[in-house]
Amino acid sequence: AQKITQTQPGMFVQEKEAVTLDCTYDTSDQSYGLFWYKQPSSGEMIFLIYQGSYDEQNATEGRYSLNFQKARKSANLVISASQLGDSAMYFCAMRTPSGYSTLTFGKGTMLLVSP
Amino acid sequence: DVKVTQSSRYLVKRTGEKVFLECVQDMDHENMFWYRQDPGLGLRLIYFSYDVKMKEKGDIPEGYSVSREKKERFSLILESASTNQTSMYLCASSRGRGYEQYFGPGTRLTVT
Numbered sequence: 001a002q003k004i005t006q007t008q009p010g011m012f013v014q015e016k017e018a019v020t021l022d023c024t025y026d027t028s029d030q031s032y033g034l035f036w037y038k039q040p041s042s043g044e045m046i047f048l049i050y051q052g053s054y055d056e057q058n059a060t061e062g063r064y065s066l067n068f069q070k071a072r073k074s075a076n077l078v079i080s081a082s083q084l085g086d087s088a089m090y091f092c093a094m095r096t097p098s099g100y101s102t103l104t105f106g107k108g109t110m111l112l113v114s115p
Numbered sequence: 116d117v118k119v120t121q122s123s124r125y126l127v128k129r130t131g132e133k134v135f136l137e138c139v140q141d142m143d144h145e146n147m148f149w150y151r152q153d154p155g156l157g158l159r160l161i162y163f164s165y166d167v168k169m170k171e172k173g174d175i176p177e178g179y180s181v182s183r184e185k186k187e188r189f190s191l192i193l194e195s196a197s198t199n200q201t202s203m204y205l206c207a208s209s210r211g212r213g214y215e216q217y218f219g220p221g222t223r224l225t226v227t
């Protein structure tokens with residue numbers, strides 16, 4: 001069975017600093033995908049970034065990058081130059097080719113950015 | 116832009132009532148999903164659908180059913196609401212297997 005672990009319930013960072021949110025995963029599949037979502041206080045889940053298990057380069061999207069270490073089974077999200085609007089809940093999720101490729105989510109990390 | 120809408124942001128129902136949560140997407144996506152979100156538990160998949168009239172159970176289908184009569188619409192039904200179904204319900208859609216999912220704004224359901 002697939003499992004996603006986010007060990008940091010909460011993180012604090014100052015504006016303009018970089019922050020890393022941890023995510024480890026467990027799967028026996030060779031082909032899988034990893035996603036990060038942001039959930040502001042408004043409640044809507046916003047897709048941020050995707051990494052495929054066979055992708056050779058770490059994914060980047062603007063200020064977001066994914067530090068993918070396959071041997072360690074980790075897929076950490078790095079946010080550079082934090083902004084106040086980055087304060088939100090962040091979820092890591094994994095998709096495997098088994099069945100219908102549904103997503104399994106971690107329990108999330110709350111990020112608070114202070115001025 | 117993908118748009119996923121849910122019929123209500125907030126809903127209060129009484130124990131035993133039949134509850135319908137509606138979700139509509141406007142991007143012709145094949146797959147649609149219903150999750151519930153509870154503090155400390157993250158998102159848990161209730162049901163999903165990969166085609167019209169098709170449905171599959173997720174991790175926690177007990178007490179719920181779904182309907183997908185049209186491609187753009189996916190309904191979650193609580194046949195007899197109970198207090199332990201008080202939760203945030205999130206609908207999502209994706210264009211196919213393995214692609215990113217796009218979420219609606221959520222419905223916060225309270226069952227009293």
